[in-house]
Amino acid sequence: GIQVEQSPPDLILQEGANSTLRCNFSDSVNNLQWFHQNPWGQLINLFYIPSGTKQNGRLSATTVATERYSLLYISSSQTTDSGVYFCAAPKETSGSRLTFGEGTQLTVNP
Protein backbone atom coordinates (compact mmCIF):
# COMPACT_ATOMS: atom_id res chain seq x y z
CA GLY A 1 0.00 0.00 0.00
CA ILE A 2 0.89 3.62 -0.35
CA GLN A 3 3.09 5.34 2.24
CA VAL A 4 2.44 8.97 3.20
CA GLU A 5 5.06 11.05 5.00
CA GLN A 6 4.63 14.57 6.30
CA SER A 7 7.10 17.20 7.43
CA PRO A 8 7.78 18.92 9.68
CA PRO A 9 6.12 17.00 12.51
CA ASP A 10 5.79 20.17 14.59
CA LEU A 11 5.76 23.84 13.71
CA ILE A 12 5.44 26.89 15.95
CA LEU A 13 4.71 30.28 14.41
CA GLN A 14 3.97 33.79 15.48
CA GLU A 15 0.68 35.18 14.24
CA GLY A 16 1.12 36.72 10.81
CA ALA A 17 3.91 34.40 9.68
CA ASN A 18 3.77 32.19 6.59
CA SER A 19 4.47 28.47 6.50
CA THR A 20 4.82 25.54 4.13
CA LEU A 21 3.87 21.97 5.02
CA ARG A 22 5.06 19.06 2.91
CA CYS A 23 3.56 15.67 2.07
CA ASN A 24 5.48 12.95 0.22
CA PHE A 25 3.76 9.85 -1.08
CA SER A 26 5.28 6.62 -2.26
CA ASP A 27 3.23 5.86 -5.35
CA SER A 28 1.17 7.51 -8.05
CA VAL A 29 -2.14 8.77 -6.79
CA ASN A 30 -5.32 10.03 -8.39
CA ASN A 31 -6.51 11.69 -5.21
CA LEU A 32 -4.60 13.70 -2.61
CA GLN A 33 -6.43 15.47 0.18
CA TRP A 34 -5.43 17.90 2.92
CA PHE A 35 -7.33 18.03 6.21
CA HIS A 36 -7.17 20.25 9.27
CA GLN A 37 -7.97 18.74 12.67
CA ASN A 38 -8.83 21.46 15.14
CA PRO A 39 -7.99 21.24 18.85
CA TRP A 40 -11.45 19.74 19.50
CA GLY A 41 -10.76 16.85 17.12
CA GLN A 42 -12.93 17.87 14.18
CA LEU A 43 -11.39 16.97 10.81
CA ILE A 44 -12.14 19.48 8.07
CA ASN A 45 -11.44 18.78 4.41
CA LEU A 46 -9.30 21.64 3.07
CA PHE A 47 -8.37 20.57 -0.42
CA TYR A 48 -8.92 17.77 -2.88
CA ILE A 49 -5.87 18.20 -5.09
CA PRO A 50 -4.61 15.30 -7.19
CA SER A 51 -2.48 17.71 -9.23
CA GLY A 52 -1.94 21.40 -9.85
CA THR A 53 -2.60 24.31 -7.51
CA LYS A 54 -5.70 25.44 -5.66
CA GLN A 55 -6.27 28.42 -3.39
CA ASN A 56 -8.85 29.08 -0.72
CA GLY A 57 -8.35 32.37 1.09
CA ARG A 58 -5.06 32.33 2.99
CA LEU A 59 -4.51 28.66 2.21
CA SER A 60 -3.24 27.17 -1.00
CA ALA A 61 -2.02 23.74 -2.03
CA THR A 62 0.11 22.42 -4.84
CA THR A 63 0.53 18.78 -5.85
CA VAL A 64 3.29 17.69 -8.22
CA ALA A 65 2.05 14.22 -9.02
CA THR A 66 5.04 13.25 -11.18
CA GLU A 67 7.39 13.93 -8.25
CA ARG A 68 5.00 12.49 -5.64
CA TYR A 69 4.68 15.41 -3.27
CA SER A 70 2.21 18.03 -2.21
CA LEU A 71 2.66 21.33 -0.39
CA LEU A 72 0.22 23.25 1.78
CA TYR A 73 0.89 26.97 2.16
CA ILE A 74 -0.55 29.01 4.99
CA SER A 75 -0.10 32.74 4.69
CA SER A 76 -0.61 35.39 7.38
CA SER A 77 -1.28 32.68 9.96
CA GLN A 78 -3.86 33.20 12.68
CA THR A 79 -4.28 31.51 16.05
CA THR A 80 -7.33 29.71 14.66
CA ASP A 81 -5.03 27.94 12.18
CA SER A 82 -3.60 25.92 15.08
CA GLY A 83 -4.19 22.20 15.03
CA VAL A 84 -2.94 19.21 13.09
CA TYR A 85 -2.71 19.17 9.31
CA PHE A 86 -2.99 15.81 7.59
CA CYS A 87 -2.51 14.78 4.03
CA ALA A 88 -4.10 11.58 2.81
CA ALA A 89 -4.11 9.47 -0.33
CA PRO A 90 -6.03 6.38 -1.43
CA LYS A 91 -4.47 3.04 -0.52
CA GLU A 92 -4.60 1.96 -4.15
CA THR A 93 -5.11 4.12 -7.20
CA SER A 94 -8.69 2.97 -7.65
CA GLY A 95 -9.72 2.95 -4.02
CA SER A 96 -11.43 5.51 -1.88
CA ARG A 97 -10.15 4.43 1.54
CA LEU A 98 -7.50 6.92 2.60
CA THR A 99 -4.04 6.42 4.05
CA PHE A 100 -3.17 9.35 6.28
CA GLY A 101 0.23 10.73 7.14
CA GLU A 102 1.14 11.32 10.77
CA GLY A 103 0.37 14.99 10.50
CA THR A 104 2.03 18.33 11.18
CA GLN A 105 1.14 19.85 14.55
CA LEU A 106 0.89 23.62 14.00
CA THR A 107 0.81 26.08 16.88
CA VAL A 108 0.23 29.76 16.08
CA ASN A 109 1.01 32.05 18.98
CA PRO A 110 -0.55 35.53 19.34
Next chain:
Amino acid sequence: DTGVSQNPRHKITKRGQNVTFRCDPISEHNRLYWYRQTLGQGPEFLTYFQNEAQLEKSRLLSDRFSAERPKGSFSTLEIQRTEQGDSAMYLCASSPYTFGSGTRLTVV
Protein backbone atom coordinates in the same frame (compact mmCIF):
# COMPACT_ATOMS: atom_id res chain seq x y z
CA ASP B 1 -28.69 18.51 7.09
CA THR B 2 -25.93 19.69 9.41
CA GLY B 3 -23.23 17.22 8.45
CA VAL B 4 -22.07 13.87 9.80
CA SER B 5 -23.34 13.20 13.30
CA GLN B 6 -21.75 10.75 15.75
CA ASN B 7 -23.04 9.60 19.10
CA PRO B 8 -22.00 9.46 21.82
CA ARG B 9 -19.18 12.02 21.83
CA HIS B 10 -17.46 10.30 24.73
CA LYS B 11 -17.72 6.80 26.15
CA ILE B 12 -15.96 5.39 29.19
CA THR B 13 -16.34 1.68 29.67
CA LYS B 14 -14.85 -1.07 31.74
CA ARG B 15 -12.65 -3.65 30.10
CA GLY B 16 -14.70 -6.57 28.86
CA GLN B 17 -17.88 -4.60 28.26
CA ASN B 18 -19.50 -4.17 24.85
CA VAL B 19 -19.96 -0.71 23.32
CA THR B 20 -21.86 0.55 20.29
CA PHE B 21 -21.37 3.80 18.41
CA ARG B 22 -23.69 5.40 15.92
CA CYS B 23 -22.99 7.47 12.82
CA ASP B 24 -25.55 9.43 10.82
CA PRO B 25 -24.00 10.47 7.49
CA ILE B 26 -25.03 13.29 5.19
CA SER B 27 -28.26 12.04 3.68
CA GLU B 28 -27.29 12.12 0.02
CA HIS B 29 -23.91 10.42 0.59
CA ASN B 30 -24.02 6.70 -0.16
CA ARG B 31 -20.45 5.90 0.98
CA LEU B 32 -19.74 5.70 4.69
CA TYR B 33 -16.37 5.07 6.35
CA TRP B 34 -15.14 4.23 9.83
CA TYR B 35 -11.64 5.21 10.95
CA ARG B 36 -9.81 4.92 14.25
CA GLN B 37 -7.34 7.51 15.53
CA THR B 38 -4.97 7.11 18.46
CA LEU B 39 -3.09 9.94 20.10
CA GLY B 40 -0.44 11.49 17.88
CA GLN B 41 -1.35 9.42 14.83
CA GLY B 42 -3.36 9.96 11.70
CA PRO B 43 -6.70 8.20 11.28
CA GLU B 44 -6.52 4.54 10.25
CA PHE B 45 -9.14 2.97 8.00
CA LEU B 46 -11.41 0.33 9.55
CA THR B 47 -14.23 -0.36 7.11
CA TYR B 48 -16.47 1.17 4.47
CA PHE B 49 -19.99 0.82 3.13
CA GLN B 50 -21.52 1.58 -0.23
CA ASN B 51 -25.18 1.97 0.69
CA GLU B 52 -25.90 -1.05 2.93
CA ALA B 53 -23.11 -3.25 1.56
CA GLN B 54 -19.90 -3.52 3.58
CA LEU B 55 -17.31 -3.53 0.79
CA GLU B 56 -14.00 -3.48 2.59
CA LYS B 57 -12.62 -4.24 6.03
CA SER B 58 -9.16 -3.54 7.39
CA ARG B 59 -7.21 -6.23 9.19
CA LEU B 60 -7.40 -3.81 12.13
CA LEU B 61 -11.05 -4.85 12.41
CA SER B 62 -10.68 -7.92 14.60
CA ASP B 63 -13.45 -10.44 15.27
CA ARG B 64 -14.53 -8.31 18.23
CA PHE B 65 -15.50 -5.47 15.90
CA SER B 66 -18.63 -5.44 13.78
CA ALA B 67 -20.18 -2.70 11.70
CA GLU B 68 -23.58 -2.47 10.10
CA ARG B 69 -25.50 -0.11 7.90
CA PRO B 70 -28.84 -1.88 7.70
CA LYS B 71 -30.83 0.49 5.51
CA GLY B 72 -28.02 2.33 3.83
CA SER B 73 -28.53 5.33 6.10
CA PHE B 74 -27.04 5.35 9.62
CA SER B 75 -24.29 2.97 10.66
CA THR B 76 -23.30 1.35 13.93
CA LEU B 77 -19.89 0.12 15.07
CA GLU B 78 -19.89 -2.39 17.91
CA ILE B 79 -16.87 -3.50 19.90
CA GLN B 80 -17.33 -6.62 21.99
CA ARG B 81 -15.24 -7.50 25.05
CA THR B 82 -13.42 -4.19 24.98
CA GLU B 83 -9.69 -4.08 25.73
CA GLN B 84 -7.56 -1.15 26.87
CA GLY B 85 -5.95 -1.09 23.43
CA ASP B 86 -9.33 -0.18 21.96
CA SER B 87 -9.11 3.26 23.58
CA ALA B 88 -9.11 5.72 20.69
CA MET B 89 -11.16 8.23 18.76
CA TYR B 90 -13.56 6.49 16.36
CA LEU B 91 -14.32 8.67 13.35
CA CYS B 92 -17.07 8.29 10.81
CA ALA B 93 -17.04 9.96 7.42
CA SER B 94 -19.30 10.04 4.42
CA SER B 95 -18.10 10.79 0.93
CA PRO B 96 -17.24 13.25 -0.53
CA TYR B 97 -15.11 13.18 2.57
CA THR B 98 -16.88 14.86 5.46
CA PHE B 99 -15.95 13.66 8.92
CA GLY B 100 -18.06 13.60 12.04
CA SER B 101 -16.74 14.88 15.36
CA GLY B 102 -15.89 11.38 16.48
CA THR B 103 -16.57 9.21 19.51
CA ARG B 104 -13.76 9.11 22.05
CA LEU B 105 -13.63 5.71 23.72
CA THR B 106 -11.76 5.17 26.97
CA VAL B 107 -11.50 1.62 28.28
CA VAL B 108 -10.58 1.45 31.97
